[in-house]
Amino acid sequence: MRVLFHVQHLLGVGHLRRGELITRALAARGIEVTVALGGHPMPQMPFREATVVQLPPVSIRGADFKVLYDDDGAPITEAWKTARSRALIEVYEAARPDVVLMEMFPFGRWRFQFELVPLMQRAGRDAPRVKCVTSVRDILVKTKHPERAEHAAKLARAHLAAVLVHSDPALFTFGETYPHAEEIEDLVTYTGYVTEAAERGPVEPNGEVVVSAGGGAAAGTLLRTALQARELCPPKIRDRVWHVLAGARASEADFEALTALADERTVVERFSPRFQALLDGAALSVSQAGYNTVMNLMRAKIPAVVVPYDDGEETEQAFRSARMQELGLLEVVEGAALSPQSLAAALVRADAARGRPAPAIDLEGADATAGAIERLIRG
Numbered sequence: 001m002r003v004l005f006h007v008q009h010l011l012g013v014g015h016l017r018r019g020e021l022i023t024r025a026l027a028a029r030g031i032e033v034t035v036a037l038g039g040h041p042m043p044q045m046p047f048r049e050a051t052v053v054q055l056p057p058v059s060i061r062g063a064d065f066k067v068l069y070d071d072d073g074a075p076i077t078e079a080w081k082t083a084r085s086r087a088l089i090e091v092y093e094a095a096r097p098d099v100v101l102m103e104m105f106p107f108g109r110w111r112f113q114f115e116l117v118p119l120m121q122r123a124g125r126d127a128p129r130v131k132c133v134t135s136v137r138d139i140l141v142k143t144k145h146p147e148r149a150e151h152a153a154k155l156a157r158a159h160l161a162a163v164l165v166h167s168d169p170a171l172f173t174f175g176e177t178y179p180h181a182e183e184i185e186d187l188v189t190y191t192g193y194v195t196e197a198a199e200r201g202p203v204e205p206n207g208e209v210v211v212s213a214g215g216g217a218a219a220g221t222l223l224r225t226a227l228q229a230r231e232l233c234p235p236k237i238r239d240r241v242w243h244v245l246a247g248a249r250a251s252e253a254d255f256e257a258l259t260a261l262a263d264e265r266t267v268v269e270r271f272s273p274r275f276q277a278l279l280d281g282a283a284l285s286v287s288q289a290g291y292n293t294v295m296n297l298m299r300a301k302i303p304a305v306v307v308p309y310d311d312g313e314e315t316e317q318a319f320r321s322a323r324m325q326e327l328g329l330l331e332v333v334e335g336a337a338l339s340p341q342s343l344a345a346a347l348v349r350a351d352a353a354r355g356r357p358a359p360a361i362d363l364e365g366a367d368a369t370a371g372a373i374e375r376l377i378r379g
Helices: 014-028 078-095 110-124 146-159 181-187 220-230 252-259 275-281 291-300 316-326 340-352 365-378
Strands: 002-007 032-037 051-054 059-061 064-069 099-103 131-137 160-166 188-190 209-212 242-245 266-269 284-287 304-306
Touching: 002 014, 002 078, 014 032, 014 099, 014 131, 014 291, 014 365, 032 078, 051 078, 078 110, 099 110, 099 365, 110 131, 110 146, 131 365, 146 160, 146 181, 160 181, 160 365, 181 188, 209 220, 209 275, 220 242, 220 252, 220 340, 242 275, 252 266, 275 291, 284 291, 284 340, 291 304, 291 316, 304 340
Parallel strands: 002 032, 002 099, 032 051, 099 131, 131 160, 160 188, 209 242, 209 284, 242 266, 284 304
Antiparallel strands: 059 064
16 A cells, blocks of 8 residues: 655645644555655655655745745746656656545645646556545635636546544634535534544653744744743742743844843754654643644643744734634734733733633644545545
């Protein structure tokens, strides 16, 4: 059994982390995975359980998704697109997959249709032996192009065997952020949320306040504000060890500024491979509201404050965090209202709500995803 997994990250690293967890679950079922990696490699997320093939990498600048840049820092050209599409088809031919697994497309990743549509068409020539599947986050980013959503349903109907939605419908349904969900309802399977496995060994309490930034490319302000808020917190919060994870993609200037603040009560790192273990034993968390981090928090079941990333056209984190605050799962500070005072107040509220009953959420999405793909392969 073989899967070709197209993985493309641009700003954050959430897609990479989810991809790693899904790949690990597939490998545990004896499925061989080839990862076609479209972004720059991240040493912290090496996809050890897969064969990784690096495509010509593409990136963005800042949070501007409108222009893609090649490895030399130049805007990509039509010739570059043709070459990369050809490279992806070569990966397909070499991997000989039973399933082609894509992230988001055609419900997102529209700037990569130049290679993903030809990939689906090539796999279609090997149907029904080869099936195309899309892996979709719980919430889609609101688009200004409704025609894309309509076209996505047509592409899904023409090419996809399944749409695996990494959500618990008790929390979010696909139709809340995708207007044509009813048209492809028979293709949709809810997997639950993709996060760390439930069995992780005994929890080792550390009593820390963990301050994290996901990939860290756009979280310097949050991290600095968190450390400023510390001094406004009561002693039972202020005097704990604060463990700051700046993110693998934090700028060198931001990281050095944070490192300069390290002392016996402050730990500063870029990245920890034990992030879930840190949260499991922590007293409190401050973070952005990305999919992976929030589900790490739900697994850890600790009081948390999130500041959703909402620059540009990003709506996903704000939508997720608002719903979860309504359910009493975490505290939210909006980006526009972020200050040391507002963050300190939210930490006090979160700490006071410790142990409050909260609804259960399905967090076994990695294994459920692997199971759904295995069933497709076995027919």
